[in-house]
Every structure is written in structure tokens, then in C-alpha cells.
Amino acid sequence: MSETEIRQLTIIPPEAPLRGRVLPPGSKSITNRALLVAALAKGTSTLSGALKSDDTLYMAQALRAMGVAVEEPDATTFVVTGDGTLRPPAAPLFLGNAGTATRFLTAAAALVDGEVVVDGDEHMRKRPIAPLVTALRSLGVEISAETGCPPVTIRGQGGFAAGRVEVDGGLSSQYVSALLMAAACARGPIEVALTGKEIGARGYIDLTLAVMAAFGAKVTQPDPATWRIEPTGYGATDFMIEPDASAATYLWAAEVLTGGAIDLGVQASAFTQPDARAHALIAAFPHLPAVIDGSQMQDAIPTLAVLAAFNESPVRFTGIANLRVKECDRVAALAQGLSRIRPGLGIEEGDDLLVASDPALAGQTTPAEIDTFADHRIAMSFALAGLKLHEVTILDPGCVAKTYPGYWRALASLGVALEGDVP
Structure with a gap:
């Protein structure tokens, strides 16, 4: 496939906090x-x-x-x-x-x-x-x-x-x-x-x-x-079947990144899925802890890693070796995507991921094409970076169909403008 045939989607940072109601899909x-x-x-x-x-x-x-x-x-x-x-x-x-x-x-x-x-x-x-x-x-x-x-x-x-x-x-x-x-x-x-x-x-x-x-x-x-x-x-x-907690993490993060208010129709405390424990961490933004153990909330780590890019201080993710055998090597994919935004923003250290956080990134123009490696969670998490940065482009945005076919429509319903091939 030639580069001109690659489907892509560029997120336009919203000018106002994201507000509205989005019901996550089922788990x-x-x-x-x-x-x-x-x-x-x-x-x-x-x-x-x-x-x-x-x-x-x-x-x-x-x-x-x-x-x-x-x-x-x-x-x-x-x-x-x-x-x-x-x-x-x-x-x-x-x-x-x-x-x-x-x-x-x-x-x-x-x-x-x-x-x-x-x-x-x-x-x-x-x-x-x-x-x-x-x-x-x-x-x-x-x-x-x-x-x-x-x-x-x-x-x-x-x-x-x-x-x-x-x-x-x-x-x-x-x-x-x-x-x-x-x-x-x-x-x-x-x-x-x-x-x-x-x-x-x-x-x-x-x-x-x-x-x-x-x-x-x-x-x-x-x-x-x-x-x-x-x-x-x-x-x-x-x-x-209860709503998907992993999907909810993107919406929780979008809310705190933009200072908005997104109603998911269900309280975080009502989830029984492991990834729901990420809510407490997301709520602490921009003061995430220096070390986050991801072993028991693995699918939430891409969300937290992208969120960490804008944190007040660097964040190290540990207990994430299993992310290397998911839909792609997510440790490597996260490090690569973050470093396309700014060299050295994401660093692999053994099986850990170190995010060299910088809140001053927000509002900057950082042309970055994010290779999703056909991984839905890489696509959905890096879309969050596009809420704060200009010219973040997601390659193969349709891969979100794996678990959240309506993801791009959900963002659009909250007021996020998208340019390119919207799946």
C-alpha cells in the first residue's frame, strides 16, 4: 500500500472544555x-x-x-x-x-x-x-x-x-x-x-x-x-453486560485534559473490571504519581501514558512486560509514538516505560504521525494527545473497530473536530 492510500485522521484541539454525554460500549x-x-x-x-x-x-x-x-x-x-x-x-x-x-x-x-x-x-x-x-x-x-x-x-x-x-x-x-x-x-x-x-x-x-x-x-x-x-x-x-471500563478511560482522560464534564451514564465505582482502577489516577492529573504499576490494569496503560506526557513531573510505568505481547508491542509503540511528538518523551528502560512529562507541551504544534500498528488502544490513546497538541495524526484510525467502533463519533459528539478519513 502506498503512503497516499494510508487512511489517517488528524485531531483538531478543541477550543473549549469537552462537555456532553457519551455512553461507552459494552465490555x-x-x-x-x-x-x-x-x-x-x-x-x-x-x-x-x-x-x-x-x-x-x-x-x-x-x-x-x-x-x-x-x-x-x-x-x-x-x-x-x-x-x-x-x-x-x-x-x-x-x-x-x-x-x-x-x-x-x-x-x-x-x-x-x-x-x-x-x-x-x-x-x-x-x-x-x-x-x-x-x-x-x-x-x-x-x-x-x-x-x-x-x-x-x-x-x-x-x-x-x-x-x-x-x-x-x-x-x-x-x-x-x-x-x-x-x-x-x-x-x-x-x-x-x-x-x-x-x-x-x-x-x-x-x-x-x-x-x-x-x-x-x-x-x-x-x-x-x-x-x-x-x-x-x-x-x-x-x-x-456492564459498560467497558477500558473504553471509559479515554473519556475520563479527555475530561481532565480539557477541563470538561463528560457523563458516561455510570459511576466509576460501579465498574467491576480491573481497568476501572485507573479512574483514581486519572482524577489526580496533573499530579500523577512518579511510579505507576500497570500489572493489574494493563489495558489502561496506553491512556495513562499519553496523559502522563502533560503531567507536572515524569512518570515511570512498571509491571507492564505483558504489554509486549498484546495486539502489538505496546511498550515499544507507546515509546515510539510519544517520541514522535517530541524526541525522548517516551523511553523504554528494560520493560518499563518512562514518560518525560512536560506540561508546557500543551498548545504546541508538534507534527506527528502516529503508527498504531493496527492496535486499537494505541489509536484511541494517542487521539488524546491531539486534544492538547496541533497536528497529531493517527494512521489506520479504523483499527478502533476491534473494541470501540463508535470512538471517533463519540469524540465528534463532544465537539472534537477531525480531519481526514473518518471511519
């Missing part, structure tokens, strides 16, 4: 968990407040390919009907760069009587899945992933027996969540245990357990690193 994390559990349940479940985006639509389409009826009566509802059984799809399941769908379906495929191939795009094929493959193999599942990343081939035998499985959750909590959700449909009790104390964003495990409980699963925790799942299967239910 991607909860939507994809609820879709899978509803598909494994017997009966019809209605999922309300759901997110309709690339990631969740890939999940829905994969479930249809496995014999589950997934209807979409409106823009925020899925109606899922199944008999508790997933069937072998006629072709490989293509899941784009949806990490949740890929990891969750890899474990669920062990419940299928037949072969399932789980695959994704060029970006997903670089994202590790070996710890989950190793864990499933220890349960007797015939599974292979030659590169340690997708594609993954699973030759299921209709389920797996009772047992204990150990998993390294250091790279991603999604491996643990995938095993927990599938385990409720095993032939006997399953114990899922961490091989170490480290786990990426433990709060997402709590989201998984809450969804499982809503559909009738019974899980106990003998110790902080072990879960025992009873073979209850799942029962259909109607389930309400």
Missing part, C-alpha cells in the same frame, strides 16, 4: 466470556448491553460455525441458543486478532468431538499461546501449535476427565480464564493451579468467575493460586 472482556458460556449452556440466553465489535463478532461467528444459534436482534443484544454441545466446524475458526476469543475457544475446543483449528491474522499468529497448549495437553487433550502461537489444532474427544492442571498465567490471565470456563463442562471436578504467584491482571479472573457463577457454575478456591471447578455444566440465563 469486550465480559461480552466474550458471556458468549462462550452461553454457548456451552443448555437453552436460550439473552445477553444485553453487549459490545458489537470485531472481537466479539469473531467470537459469535465462530460459535455459529460450531453449531450454536447466535442471533442479534439489536445493536447491543445477543440471543444465544445451544444444547450444551459444541460441534466440529467445517473450516478453521478465523478470529482476527481477538486474544480473548482465540484463547477461550482453544480450551473450549477440547470439549468438541472432532478436530478444531483455531487461527487468526498475522498479528494473532505472533501472540503466544504455548502455556495454554501445555496445560491442555497435561489433561490428555491432543493439541498442537507448532510455533507456540496460533494456528492451534485441537483433536477433541468430547471433553476431558477429572484432574488437576497447572498453568503459567504470567503472560496472560486469559489462559487461566480459558481453562476455568471449559472445566465446568468436564467429566469430573477439575483443579486449575498457577505454577507461580505471578498472573497478568488477576481482576480478569474475577470477571470470569462472576460470569460462570451467573450461568450456574460452582467454583471454590482452596488457596489464592488454585481453583476447584465442579462439573456442573451451564444453564441458560439472561445476563446484563
Whole structure:
């Protein structure tokens, strides 16, 4: 593709504080968990407040390919009907760069009587899945992933027996969540245990357990690193999905950057997702702490890193090594994007990110084309820089469709002017 064909979007800094009402989309994390559990349940479940985006639509389409009826009566509802059984799809399941769908379906495929191939795009094929493959193999599942990343081939035998499985959750909590959700449909009790104390964003495990409980699963925790799942299967239910906390972070940041007032329709305290803890930090701007541990709010780090560019003092982000294996290497992408605004604004130090904050940046003209690396969170977070700086241009703005298709419309509704190819 030539440079003239690259779609781009330039944000025009607003001349007044952003005010208005924007309702964030439904939680991607909860939507994809609820879709899978509803598909494994017997009966019809209605999922309300759901997110309709690339990631969740890939999940829905994969479930249809496995014999589950997934209807979409409106823009925020899925109606899922199944008999508790997933069937072998006629072709490989293509899941784009949806990490949740890929990891969750890899474990669920062990419940299928037949072969399932789980695959994704060029970006997903670089994202590790070996710890989950190793864990499933220890349960007797015939599974292979030659590169340690997708594609993954699973030759299921209709389920797996009772047992204990150990998993390294250091790279991603999604491996643990995938095993927990599938385990409720095993032939006997399953114990899922961490091989170490480290786990990426433990709060997402709590989201998984809450969804499982809503559909009738019974899980106990003998110790902080072990879960025992009873073979209850799942029962259909109607389930309400809360708004996406990761999406909310952009709006919270836009509010403080412009001195505005944005009504999200939900209080920060009402969120159960881990990224909601970023609200307290955002509210402290321009006095962010000198060190921010991002290990338990990983998807909020791009928002906080861009916000930190305008902080009163430098900010070091720690506990973010896992960001290197997200949709892109987010540590590198953040450092690069910040340094395109001003050389040295973002610095990688090992797996830490140091933001050399400068409140005097606000109002300056800093021509910067931001390479998003097809990563929705890089695009959405650097749009925030465009609220304070002139000539910030986002390349591939359409990548926000992964989790927040209406993001650019939301900014425009608040009074942000956009120039270029608006998706």
C-alpha cells in the first residue's frame, strides 16, 4: 500500500472544555466470556448491553460455525441458543486478532468431538499461546501449535476427565480464564493451579468467575493460586453486560485534559473490571504519581501514558512486560509514538516505560504521525494527545473497530473536530 492510500485522521484541539454525554460500549472482556458460556449452556440466553465489535463478532461467528444459534436482534443484544454441545466446524475458526476469543475457544475446543483449528491474522499468529497448549495437553487433550502461537489444532474427544492442571498465567490471565470456563463442562471436578504467584491482571479472573457463577457454575478456591471447578455444566440465563471500563478511560482522560464534564451514564465505582482502577489516577492529573504499576490494569496503560506526557513531573510505568505481547508491542509503540511528538518523551528502560512529562507541551504544534500498528488502544490513546497538541495524526484510525467502533463519533459528539478519513 502506498503512503497516499494510508487512511489517517488528524485531531483538531478543541477550543473549549469537552462537555456532553457519551455512553461507552459494552465490555469486550465480559461480552466474550458471556458468549462462550452461553454457548456451552443448555437453552436460550439473552445477553444485553453487549459490545458489537470485531472481537466479539469473531467470537459469535465462530460459535455459529460450531453449531450454536447466535442471533442479534439489536445493536447491543445477543440471543444465544445451544444444547450444551459444541460441534466440529467445517473450516478453521478465523478470529482476527481477538486474544480473548482465540484463547477461550482453544480450551473450549477440547470439549468438541472432532478436530478444531483455531487461527487468526498475522498479528494473532505472533501472540503466544504455548502455556495454554501445555496445560491442555497435561489433561490428555491432543493439541498442537507448532510455533507456540496460533494456528492451534485441537483433536477433541468430547471433553476431558477429572484432574488437576497447572498453568503459567504470567503472560496472560486469559489462559487461566480459558481453562476455568471449559472445566465446568468436564467429566469430573477439575483443579486449575498457577505454577507461580505471578498472573497478568488477576481482576480478569474475577470477571470470569462472576460470569460462570451467573450461568450456574460452582467454583471454590482452596488457596489464592488454585481453583476447584465442579462439573456442573451451564444453564441458560439472561445476563446484563456492564459498560467497558477500558473504553471509559479515554473519556475520563479527555475530561481532565480539557477541563470538561463528560457523563458516561455510570459511576466509576460501579465498574467491576480491573481497568476501572485507573479512574483514581486519572482524577489526580496533573499530579500523577512518579511510579505507576500497570500489572493489574494493563489495558489502561496506553491512556495513562499519553496523559502522563502533560503531567507536572515524569512518570515511570512498571509491571507492564505483558504489554509486549498484546495486539502489538505496546511498550515499544507507546515509546515510539510519544517520541514522535517530541524526541525522548517516551523511553523504554528494560520493560518499563518512562514518560518525560512536560506540561508546557500543551498548545504546541508538534507534527506527528502516529503508527498504531493496527492496535486499537494505541489509536484511541494517542487521539488524546491531539486534544492538547496541533497536528497529531493517527494512521489506520479504523483499527478502533476491534473494541470501540463508535470512538471517533463519540469524540465528534463532544465537539472534537477531525480531519481526514473518518471511519
